[in-house]
Amino acid sequence: GAGVSQSPRYKVAKRGQDVALRCDPISGHVSLFWYQQALGQGPEFLTYFQNEAQLDKSGLPSDRFFAERPEGSVSTLKIQRTQQEDSAVYLCASSLPTSGGQMYNEQFFGPGTRLTVL
Amino acid sequence: AQKVTQAQTEISVVEKEDVTLDCVYETRDTTYYLFWYKQPPSGELVFLIRRNSFDEQNEISGRYSWNFQKSTSSFNFTITASQVVDSAVYFCALSEWGGSEKLVFGKGTKLTVNP
Numbered sequence: 085g086a087g088v089s090q091s092p093r094y095k096v097a098k099r100g101q102d103v104a105l106r107c108d109p110i111s112g113h114v115s116l117f118w119y120q121q122a123l124g125q126g127p128e129f130l131t132y133f134q135n136e137a138q139l140d141k142s143g144l145p146s147d148r149f150f151a152e153r154p155e156g157s158v159s160t161l162k163i164q165r166t167q168q169e170d171s172a173v174y175l176c177a178s179s180l181p182t183s184g185g186q187m188y189n190e191q192f193f194g195p196g197t198r199l200t201v202l
Numbered sequence: 203a204q205k206v207t208q209a210q211t212e213i214s215v216v217e218k219e220d221v222t223l224d225c226v227y228e229t230r231d232t233t234y235y236l237f238w239y240k241q242p243p244s245g246e247l248v249f250l251i252r253r254n255s256f257d258e259q260n261e262i263s264g265r266y267s268w269n270f271q272k273s274t275s276s277f278n279f280t281i282t283a284s285q286v287v288d289s290a291v292y293f294c295a296l297s298e299w300g301g302s303e304k305l306v307f308g309k310g311t312k313l314t315v316n317p
Contacts, residue, residue, distance in 0.1 A: 115303060117303075117304065117305075119305075124309075125309055125310075126206075126293050126295075126307030126308055126309045126310050127247070127293075127305070127307050128307070129302075129304040129305065129306070132302040132303065132304055139302055140302035140304065142302075143304070173245065175247065177247075179303070190237065190249040190252055191249070191305060192249065193239075193246055193247035193248075194246070195244070195245055195246045196245055196246070
């Protein structure tokens with residue numbers, strides 16, 4: 085597809101369950117980002133990959149959150165032992181690498197995965 | 203530390219009115235980028251505009267225009283002749299150069315355009 089895709093679109097988990105959220109970035113996009121958006125709030129940064137390297141994970145709220153991008157394309161965000169406060173929309177975004185004199189390229193966002201923890 | 207403040211939580215206008223969305227930002231960096239994104243009810247964030255800290259020239263693109271003023275750390279966004287399809291949540295965001303390119307978002311302004 086032409087855009088960023090995420091699956092599943094909706095996930096309901098019981099407290100304590102592990103979940104895995106998938107992101108397929110736009111082909112050729114080197115940079116990949118995960119954000120968490122609570123209801124009525126702006127997205128908050130979780131982690132950033134450049135190819136397969138996780139360059140910034142400063143936004144991950146706890147060690148229950150883990151992200152990977154082993155082949156530099158598809159990424160998975162895993163949440164272990166989910167808690168009710170993990171309920172949110174998880175957004176994935178990708179962008180082209182910065183090059184030459186042009187700095188930041190815009191990030192293209194997927195539709196998100198809405199996680200509800202009961 | 204980076205911070206983006208959108209003081210307007212909700213705005214309601216009648217179709218064809220002009221509307222300005224306010225954004226104030228904080229950063230210690232001298233090089234940074236500012237963005238506006240739109241999030242319609244479908245939920246997908248849509249990129250609208252980007253501005254770098256070296257370019258304070260204000261521009262107009264169709265019905266959209268923006269006013270970037272470094273002196274007041276503001277990056278306001280105006281929609282001229284609003285339409286019902288403009289109804290969405292609008293987010294202002296900041297990204298500092300030299301970091302991870304992450305976006306720091308404001309809390310958003312919900313715009314409702316009534317027919």
